[in-house]
Amino acid sequence: MTLSANAVALWYLLASIFFILALKGLSHPQSARQGNRFGILGMLIAVLTTFTITQRFELAVAALVVGGAIGWWVARRVEMTQMPELVAAMHSLVGLAAVLIAVAVVNNPLAFNIGDPIPAGNRVELFIGTFVGAMTFSGSIIAFGKLAGLGNKFRLFSSAPVVFKGQQIINALIFLAMVGFGIAFFVASPEAKWPPFLIMTALAFVLGVLIIIPIGGADMPVVISMLNSYSGWAASGIGFSLNNPLLIVAGSLVGSSGAILSYIMCKAMNRSFFNVILGGFGGAEGAVATGGEQRSVRSGSPDDVAFLLGNAESVIIVPGYGLAVARAQHAVKELAHKLSAKGIKVRYAIHPVAGRMPGHMNVLLAEAEVPYDQVAEMEDINSDFGTTDVAFVLGANDVVNPLAETPGSPIYGMPILETHKARTVIVNKRSMASGYAGIDNPLFYMDKTMMVFGDAKKVVEDIVKAIE
Amino acid sequence: MHGVAVDPLVTNLTVFVLAIFVGYHVVWNVTPALHTPLMSVTNAISSVIVVGAILAAGAGPMDFGTILGAIAVAVVAINTFGGFLVTERMLEMFKKKEPKGTQR
Numbered sequence: 001m002t003l004s005a006n007a008v009a010l011w012y013l014l015a016s017i018f019f020i021l022a023l024k025g026l027s028h029p030q031s032a033r034q035g036n037r038f039g040i041l042g043m044l045i046a047v048l049t050t051f052t053i054t055q056r057f058e059l060a061v062a063a064l065v066v067g068g069a070i071g072w073w074v075a076r077r078v079e080m081t082q083m084p085e086l087v088a089a090m091h092s093l094v095g096l097a098a099v100l101i102a103v104a105v106v107n108n109p110l111a112f113n114i115g116d117p118i119p120a121g122n123r124v125e126l127f128i129g130t131f132v133g134a135m136t137f138s139g140s141i142i143a144f145g146k147l148a149g150l151g152n153k154f155r156l157f158s159s160a161p162v163v164f165k166g167q168q169i170i171n172a173l174i175f176l177a178m179v180g181f182g183i184a185f186f187v188a189s190p191e192a193k194w195p196p197f198l199i200m201t202a203l204a205f206v207l208g209v210l211i212i213i214p215i216g217g218a219d220m221p222v223v224i225s226m227l228n229s230y231s232g233w234a235a236s237g238i239g240f241s242l243n244n245p246l247l248i249v250a251g252s253l254v255g256s257s258g259a260i261l262s263y264i265m266c267k268a269m270n271r272s273f274f275n276v277i278l279g280g281f282g283g284a285e286g287a288v289a290t291g292g293e294q295r296s297v298r299s300g301s302p303d304d305v306a307f308l309l310g311n312a313e314s315v316i317i318v319p320g321y322g323l324a325v326a327r328a329q330h331a332v333k334e335l336a337h338k339l340s341a342k343g344i345k346v347r348y349a350i351h352p353v354a355g356r357m358p359g360h361m362n363v364l365l366a367e368a369e370v371p372y373d374q375v376a377e378m379e380d381i382n383s384d385f386g387t388t389d390v391a392f393v394l395g396a397n398d399v400v401n402p403l404a405e406t407p408g409s410p411i412y413g414m415p416i417l418e419t420h421k422a423r424t425v426i427v428n429k430r431s432m433a434s435g436y437a438g439i440d441n442p443l444f445y446m447d448k449t450m451m452v453f454g455d456a457k458k459v460v461e462d463i464v465k466a467i468e
Numbered sequence: 469m470h471g472v473a474v475d476p477l478v479t480n481l482t483v484f485v486l487a488i489f490v491g492y493h494v495v496w497n498v499t500p501a502l503h504t505p506l507m508s509v510t511n512a513i514s515s516v517i518v519v520g521a522i523l524a525a526g527a528g529p530m531d532f533g534t535i536l537g538a539i540a541v542a543v544v545a546i547n548t549f550g551g552f553l554v555t556e557r558m559l560e561m562f563k564k565k566e567p568k569g570t571q572r
Contacts, residue, residue, distance in 0.1 A: 054526025067545025
């Protein structure tokens with residue numbers, strides 16, 4: 001069956017509408033699953049329609065089966081704590097595919113109904129699609145390595161920022177060289193198009209690595225959103241090159257989604273986008289904060305915590321990255337369950353940048369079957385800390401640091417969860433090491449604060465036992 | 469000027485700009501609790517680039533270009549299937565133990 005060009009365009013329009021509905025569904029957990037189904041339907045329409053206009057489909061079908069089986073297997077097996085790595089890896093695949101398609105187009109433009117020699121407009125679009133795709137690919141691989149904790153195997157994957165002298169100047173020079181070869185590709189004769197195109201692509205791969213390495217682990221929510229955005233723009237760029245409105249629409253939806261998430265994440269840290277992507281922030285990660293007199297903290301045992309929690313009427317749990325690392329979400333849910341059974345009101349407060357990607361904590365809690373109406377966003381719950389008996393901070397630091405309210409501190413102006421207003425504060429950490437911002441946290445030294453050191457999962461399990 | 473066809477670039481640009489507007493307004497309505505599923509579903513949606521890869525793979529007899537296309541199809545199909553499936557898995561979790569009749 002061969003569809004006319006108009007029919008193809010209309011089917012693609014339908015697919016685009018389903019993609020928009022897929023995103024619209026995510027406005028509420030109850031409509032979200034239907035949204036995902038719309039997305040699948042849109043994709044099915046897009047793929048089937050495309051098969052009607054190809055000359056041969058054996059190769060593509062075989063490739064779809066192989067890739068699809070791998071995707072299926074990965075999606076079944078992945079743990080929720082590994083979601084940031086998975087998403088980063090997937091971004092890289094979109095970038096890689098964009099580069100491969102662009103190379104195929106340069107190789108044989110006539111196969112895509114593009115003139116040969118390639119018209120000027122398409123050359124510009126190919127250039128943009130290729131370099132964005134290449135940067136998405138290599139940048140996402142670095143992000144993947146950082147998120148998967150491969151830093152001790154390969155230094156480029158270090159979750160601490162990798163910085164060197166003149167870094168930004170080198171990046172700028174590489175970028176200019178890349179644009180230069182892009183221009184060379186633009187003006188090159190059809191016979192001489194390959195060298196500039198390939199050098200440009202190679203430089204874009206290098207640049208993708210260089211722009212991500214200086215960004216530290218806790219800024220990953222911004223990076224991963226930014227790469228999400230890039231992967232969308234890469235798809236759009238290829239859509240322009242192929243004159244395919246479906247790719248343009250889908251790519252723009254993804255591109256703007258990633259851009260909005262980056263914006264939300266930056267705002268939640270009160271830092272500008274450029275401040276984040278230029279990197280180098282929090283170079284002293286893990287170091288004990290220096291300066292200031294040695295102050296003492298009150299530390300307690302899981303038994304003490306069980307006693308405090310058991311006597312409270314209301315408890316707010318504040319999960320952070322430490323909870324994800326320790327995979328303590330099920331233990332926490334168990335604890336909340338025990339407390340609720342005693343008639344204690346338990347809620348969870350989520351800071352937008354808690355964890356390593358947007359919404360990370362919400363997914364972990366959902367996995368542990370915490371009802372989503374117990375989980376509150378920062379702006380909804382902040383005013384309640386003042387009337388709460390116990391705020392229980394699990395593996396979070398900077399997002400509860402009251403220094404954010406002190407002018408002159410490095411994190412001044414960052415919106416925080418106001419746990420310091422609760423009547424009693426319990427903080428679980430592995431050690432007194434400072435958080436990502438590399439500054440001390442006065443919350444830990446307050447008279448009403450009790451520190452309980454250790455792995456989040458172990459500590460929470462001990463508390464659960466002590467409550468019994 | 470009359471009768472001169474509009475350059476496809478201009479048509480594409482129109483589609484592009486309008487789609488960004490749609491994306492902007494739709495995404496701001498996504499609840500923050502679902503930001504991770506949003507990322508995985510947008511990931512799956514961006515894998516619509518598979519359309520270009522299928523065209524490349526089916527462009528004619530097997531040669532350098534079609535093999536590149538086939539590799540691209542295989543690579544991005546990981547996203548297409550994996551992205552939607554993992555989103556489904558996550559949203560399944562958000563559905564469980566759903567309190568009845570709550571409207572926020």
